[in-house]
Amino acid sequence: MKLYNNSQSRGMTLLPLLKELGIEDQIEQIQVPYKEMHQAEYLSINPMGKVPCLVDQGIVISEVAAIFTYLADKYIEQGLAPALDDPKRGAYLKWMFFCHGPLTEYMDIKGFHISNEQIEAKRSSLTFGNEDSLFAFLKNGMKEVNPYLLGEKISAADLYLAYWLVFAISFKILPYLDEFKPFIQLIGSRDSMKDVPWFQKINA
Ligand SMILES: N[C@@H](CCC(=O)N[C@@H](CS)C(=O)NCC(=O)O)C(=O)O
Known part of the structure; x- marks a missing residue:
């Protein structure tokens, strides 16, 4: 997985989650400078020109809450997301x-x-x-x-x-x-x- 991010951005909310899930070493973290976010190379990944953005096996997931939800579900055995049939x-x-x-x-x-x-x-x-x-x-x-x-x-x-x-x-x-x-x-x-x-x- 690749996480496109910037250390001044709301993508930083995700770092504690990566630690809690124990997946920091499974994610390549790529810093995207603000001045490059609206250039063709990054726009081809996220046409909004915004970080964070996670790419997992070709699937692009933008929006912080979507990335939180996606990762907590993908590693559901870590216990950070209730199962689909959990009333919580x-x-x-x-x-x-x-x-x-x-x-x-x-x-x-x-x-x-x-x-x-x-x-x-x-x-x-x-x-x-x-x-x-x-x-x-x-x-x-x-x-x-x-x-x-x-x-x-x-x-x-x-x-x-x-x-x-x-x-x-x-x-x-x-x-x-x-x-x-x-x-x-x-x-x-x-x-x-x-x-x-x-x-x-x-x-x-
Ligand atoms: N709705 C997006 C918003 C992401 C967002 O606004 N990111 C800002 C940094 S906090 C950004 O990438 N700004 C670059 C720009 O708009 O040029 C999300 O919550 O993930």
Whole structure:
């Protein structure tokens, strides 16, 4: 497998997953400089000119959540994805795609400094709704963790959510709410997260 990535990109969310799955040595990691992403060679792999992008036996998988889901399923024996017939599968997918959709949309929009009035006017078409709905969803999720999103077993969704939360908190996109602390500290204490700089930045 080849993973096209850039060390300044959201593709970095995948590195703890590779470690947890124990597959770092099975993946050739290729750094694509930003200035080369829109050149013909890389566009022939991902016509969007974006990283990350995983290529497995000729199959091209772009989109972070798709790569998370694909790898956790491919190495399902590592226990990071509930099986297709596991009742926890629904909640797992919900968290995975919440991170990919509403959470990252909110983070991007915050960076544009768009006013709350403008957000409110577009609330029904924004995937996160508004700030209150995003926080309500997150706080409720954090209330239900026990200690992980799916209960006693960690999943790939925990790794993805914790990475984005800690990234957003360290860049002051999200506040470091008390409700987030036990979850962030638990995931931050894993070996797979020790090279993720954002945990140290917020003293998690
Ligand atoms: N929807 C894609 C977005 C990927 C994305 O936006 N990647 C950025 C880096 S964080 C990128 O490759 N930007 C290069 C460019 O657009 O020129 C995903 O989540 O995987």
